[in-house]
Amino acid sequence: MKLGKKKKGLLSEGYLWILLALLIYGASLGARKNPELLERVYPAEWNRALIRLLSRITGPFPFSLGEAFVYFHVFLGAVLLVLFLVRLFKGGAWTLLSRTIAYLSILYIVFMMVFGLNYQRPSVRAHLSLEKTLYEKEVLETMNQALIERANSLRERVPQDEEGVFTLSMEEGILYEKALETYEAFSWEHPVYAGTYGPAKGILLSEYMNYTGITGIFFPFTGEANVNTKGPDLLFPATVLHEMAHQRGVAYEDEANYMAYVTSLYSEEEEIRYSGTMLALISSMNALYRVDKEAYRTLYDTYSEGVKRDLSAYSAFYKPYEGKVQEQATKVNDNYLKSNGQVSGVRSYGEMVNLLLEQFVQKGRIDL
Structure with a gap:
């Protein structure tokens, strides 16, 4: 048949x-x-x-x-x-x-x-008791003064190399453990972010990632928070906390940056607190520069010499990596963010300042 x-x-x-x-x-x-x-x-x-x-x-x-x-x-x-x-x-x-x-x-x-x-989903504001509000430039200046004072104070107590530039004293694996402990401490007050997650992991081809300007990436298919381990130490701890925020369901880049700062406040390690504070300070001062360059220069002069050295070294590190690859990577990232409803694209990396201002005014201080 x-x-x-x-x-x-x-x-x-x-x-x-x-x-x-x-x-x-x-x-x-x-x-x-x-x-x-x-x-x-x-x-x-x-x-x-x-x-x-x-x-x-x-x-x-x-x-x-x-x-x-x-x-x-x-x-x-x-x-x-x-x-x-x-x-x-x-x-x-x-x-x-x-x-x-x-x-x-x-x-x-x-x-x-x-x-x-x-x-x-709703903003992290819903979990941190913040109300979306816009504030005048004068409030931004006052907040920057508070951040500068905090950064200068922390800078005096963190290690530096022979050139006087901030350097991490802890090994990579220890940092990942400390970052987990930081989120654990944070979640005691904000239990929505509690739970056992895997540690952050370094990218094997981190050196090549420097050409893209990407410092970290969350892989949804594996639930892993991955970071570039070949960049400067200055913002490395903050980057770890940023990617771990994605791991906990925080999607938007500006909110993940804000989470990196506020969670760093709960760390027992001054190096982590300094890195988170510098991330907030860089974002906030960039926002001030866009609206009042003179006020920016006046406040910049109040940076400690150590903070200035750290920022100069950070900027100098990435100079050799700038080029077409980084431009194209930025465009791809920009389109990805916009396709997911983040209409301002990569500019939203600076929008964490709104959250910082809301925290500063509504809670009366720069920490939680």
Whole structure:
């Protein structure tokens, strides 16, 4: 008896995944206008539990699984491109293309469920009792004065190298442990950020990341907070705390920067507190420079010599790495942020100043 050839259904080539990805994309657009509905359907608590699970699974590995994930997919992309060109002449190109799109749809779905939908959730203000408010330039100046005093004071108590530039005294692994302890201390007062997560991890090809200007990256597919270990020490602890904020469901860059600062205040290590304070000071002074250059110069003169040396060394470090690669990486990052609703793109890296001002005025101090 001759068997008939089995017919392929509409979903046989992965169209179901493509359709589901489109539905999730549409739902994410709707959630921007109605975040309360998202919270009812997919609570942030569930999302953080999912990231914690991924993080605890991948945490014990001594290397970044996320980095390996990226390299594998770069190789896979090259192989698929060659296969597609071959099948254009031999047949089967459409099948390969549809299956590739289906696979990319699966990756998109996983990304959205693990991290992407967090772009539609309420601000960290909701958890830290801050009210969105705009303040005058004079308030910004006063806050900068407070940050400068804090930075100058901390700078006197942190280690420096033979050239008088701030340098970390602790090894990389110890820093990651101290960062976990910092978040643990912070979560005692803000339990929404509590929980056991895997430690931050260094990127193997960190040296090459310097050409992109990227200092850290959170890998949603593995729940790992990854950092560039070949940059200056000045903002390295703050970068670790920043990526760990993403790990805890904080999506926006400006809010992750703010979280890096406020969590650093809970650290027992002055080196971590200094790094977080310098991140806040750089952002806040840049904001002042844009509105009043004269006021900026006046306040800059009040920096201690140690702080000035640290900033000069930080700027000098990245000079050799500037170029086309960094420009293109910035454009890619800018488009990624805008595609997720962060309409100001990379400019939002300076928007942490609004949160700092709200904290400064509404809580009456520069710390929590």
